[in-house]
Amino acid sequence: xxxxxxxxxxxxxxxxxxxxLVAVVTLFPIFWMVSTAFKPPTEIYSLxxxxxxxxxxxxxxxxxxxxxxxGMPYWTFLRNSLFVTLSAVVVSSVVALLAAVAVARxRxRxRxRxxxxxxxxxxxxxxxxxxxxxxxLDFRKVNLLDSLIGLSLLYIxxxxxxxxxxxxxxxxxxxxxxxxxxxxxxAGPFQVFWKVLLPLVAPGLVTTSVFAFIFAWNExxxxxxxxxxxxxxxxxxxxxxxxxxxxxxxxxxxxAASVLFTLPVMIFFLIVQRRLRTGLIAGxxxx
Amino acid sequence: MLSSAKQAGPASTPALVGPNGRWSxxxxxxxxxxxxxxxxxxxxxxxxxxxxxxxxxxxxWPSIQLAIYSFQNxxxxxxTGAEPTQYVGFSNFRQILTDPxxxxxxxxxxxxxxxxxxxxxxVGTLVGLLLNRLGRKMAAxxxxxxxxxxxxxxxxxxxxxxxxxxxxxxxxxWLLTKxxxxxxxxxxxxxxxxxxxxxxAYTVIALLVVWQxxxxxxxxxxxxxxxxxxELLEAARVDGAGxxxxxxxxxxxxxxxxxxxxxxxxxxxxxxxxTQAYIVTGELGNRDEYNLGIYVYDKAFSMxxxxxxxxxxxxxxxxxxxxxxxxxxxxxxxxxxLS
Numbered sequence: 001x002x003x004x005x006x007x008x009x010x011x012x013x014x015x016x017x018x019x020x021l022v023a024v025v026t027l028f029p030i031f032w033m034v035s036t037a038f039k040p041p042t043e044i045y046s047l048x049x050x051x052x053x054x055x056x057x058x059x060x061x062x063x064x065x066x067x068x069x070x071g072m073p074y075w076t077f078l079r080n081s082l083f084v085t086l087s088a089v090v091v092s093s094v095v096a097l098l099a100a101v102a103v104a105r106x107r108x109r110x111r112x113r114x115x116x117x118x119x120x121x122x123x124x125x126x127x128x129x130x131x132x133x134x135x136x137l138d139f140r141k142v143n144l145l146d147s148l149i150g151l152s153l154l155y156i157x158x159x160x161x162x163x164x165x166x167x168x169x170x171x172x173x174x175x176x177x178x179x180x181x182x183x184x185x186x187a188g189p190f191q192v193f194w195k196v197l198l199p200l201v202a203p204g205l206v207t208t209s210v211f212a213f214i215f216a217w218n219e220x221x222x223x224x225x226x227x228x229x230x231x232x233x234x235x236x237x238x239x240x241x242x243x244x245x246x247x248x249x250x251x252x253x254x255x256a257a258s259v260l261f262t263l264p265v266m267i268f269f270l271i272v273q274r275r276l277r278t279g280l281i282a283g284x285x286x287x
Numbered sequence: 288m289l290s291s292a293k294q295a296g297p298a299s300t301p302a303l304v305g306p307n308g309r310w311s312x313x314x315x316x317x318x319x320x321x322x323x324x325x326x327x328x329x330x331x332x333x334x335x336x337x338x339x340x341x342x343x344x345x346x347x348w349p350s351i352q353l354a355i356y357s358f359q360n361x362x363x364x365x366x367t368g369a370e371p372t373q374y375v376g377f378s379n380f381r382q383i384l385t386d387p388x389x390x391x392x393x394x395x396x397x398x399x400x401x402x403x404x405x406x407x408x409x410v411g412t413l414v415g416l417l418l419n420r421l422g423r424k425m426a427a428x429x430x431x432x433x434x435x436x437x438x439x440x441x442x443x444x445x446x447x448x449x450x451x452x453x454x455x456x457x458x459x460x461w462l463l464t465k466x467x468x469x470x471x472x473x474x475x476x477x478x479x480x481x482x483x484x485x486x487x488a489y490t491v492i493a494l495l496v497v498w499q500x501x502x503x504x505x506x507x508x509x510x511x512x513x514x515x516x517x518e519l520l521e522a523a524r525v526d527g528a529g530x531x532x533x534x535x536x537x538x539x540x541x542x543x544x545x546x547x548x549x550x551x552x553x554x555x556x557x558x559x560x561x562t563q564a565y566i567v568t569g570e571l572g573n574r575d576e577y578n579l580g581i582y583v584y585d586k587a588f589s590m591x592x593x594x595x596x597x598x599x600x601x602x603x604x605x606x607x608x609x610x611x612x613x614x615x616x617x618x619x620x621x622x623x624x625l626s
Contacts, residue, residue: 012422015417015420015421016421016422016425018417019417019418019421019425019426019428019429020429022414022417022429022432022433023428023429023432023433026432026433026435026436026498026502027432027435029444029447029448029451029498030435030436030439030447032447032450032451032458033443033447033450036450044456045455045456046456047461048461049456049458049461095337095338095341096338098334098335098337098338099334099335099337099338099339101334102330102331102332102334102335103331103335105331106330106331106334107331108331108332116335116339118616118620119342119347120342121612121615121616121619122609122612122616123342123346123347123350125555125608125609125611125612125615126346126350126605126608126609127555127559127580127601127604127605127608128561129559129561129579129580129583129584129601129604130350130353130583130598130601130602130604130605131346131349131350131353132584132587133353133356133583133587133594133597133598133601134348134349134350134352134353134356134598135345135349136587136588137352137356137366137594138348138349138352140366153341153345154345156341157341157342157344157345157346158345158346160338160341160342161342161346164338214438217440218440218441218442220440220441220442220561220562221561221562221584225588237440237442240442240443240446241442241446241566241570244446244449244566251450251453251456254446254450255446255447255450258442258443258446258447261440261442261443262439262440262443265438265439265440266435266438266439269434269435269438270431270435273431273434
């Protein structure tokens, strides 16, 4: 009996050790990035790297924020990134919700509904390296290159397929009887939408917003291509690679810039991660 | 009662009859009723309209254009209007197939996917199985930490890995010099450059992709495991099956649809991987380190731009991935995702 509980305890210890090991290995690169960002140059290029900075300094962050490394302050790019990301999140949530309600709640003729859903799955898989060519030429024709509005239009559209698919499940999960009861009580279609459906779908909207946020905040290839010539329009990912690609080997500044770029999306992610985990599951693998 | 009203279609769905009593003073004209019924039938299409327009303009139409450009001599003279755009048949495709750079980048892409996809799947599955065995708090902690890696921007993660693998000041080279020689450690790693040749560069990219990709696999596998009845594995264990056989005989067959979807998604993500490869191999210019993603991009956006050739190439990439996608869509439909 005691041998059995002993082996169970030792197995539990083994499992927990493995769990901690996975967490440590996963966190190590991030830890190293943050630690480097706080190191003065002498420690960064030291022949025996220290895990923690011996003389922690804000100098790298100061240099990034006031733009003394590449002549442009971080804030400009933060503003650009926030603009494209927030507009993508808000607009794509609204547009996707309309579509999700249509798909989950209404009848269509022929096989329109399933055709539409399959079309969403397929277009989502067209590689961006392919799309970027045709879209670049189109946007060039309509003068939407070097434009943050143009970029956010793309981000709105690109988040739609996933968002519609995920929201569809959330809308379908709302019992129809609730809406019908409200309607019988005299609520019009818009009231039913605002007072019944929307509050119940809100957690789903939070989940899909996180996806749209992470996508737009992190997106690189279109930002790189479409914001080519006007540096003041760069979003943060392009800014970080610009930093990196200018032959500066100021790794302290590069790491500080990446920390400042990563931080907002991490904060946002950690706030909603519990919801996200369930949403990720609902959206990724149904059933 | 309520469910029978639902079955009868939109005409009897009370939620869609206009605001209360608004029409009550009107005589019940049949024509008006019919018109309103047909308007109501339009409602779902109206709701789909904004998303359909956006997706049509910025996802479907560009894909069609790509197909058209791939048969044209679209380049710098055409975009400036100096020369007219002409159809050139399959010449773009011929040009690609005889280009040694295409063959080398296709080889890199395929080899990379062959290594990175299974590694990510195996690591992710192992972590998913581990999460399933851990206590609730520990599992929440580990999966949150893992998802931090997943949510990290590809650009930051790439820059971060380049720094880890830097010849001067990078921690990896330092650690390798400290390894005992029977583990292939030692002084030869001092100042080793990881980004100057395809093999070390794509080793770094593979590690990066596994690091960022395993959490999604782990969480998805965990979700699948949670839906599995526990008695099944218990029964297998009673019958004398160890964990290895238990996994292959019980867990794997049940989770097969999930694994299929994850496999296809990983292939699609890894074959033409752009951002990570672009940053780790040092942006454009190191032609021997191109994969298909960078090669297409280089053809289209390096001077002089060859949009026609790049489109042909993009078409090849898209068609290959669409075959994979077709399998993915079939898998989703089979799982009942459309119902």
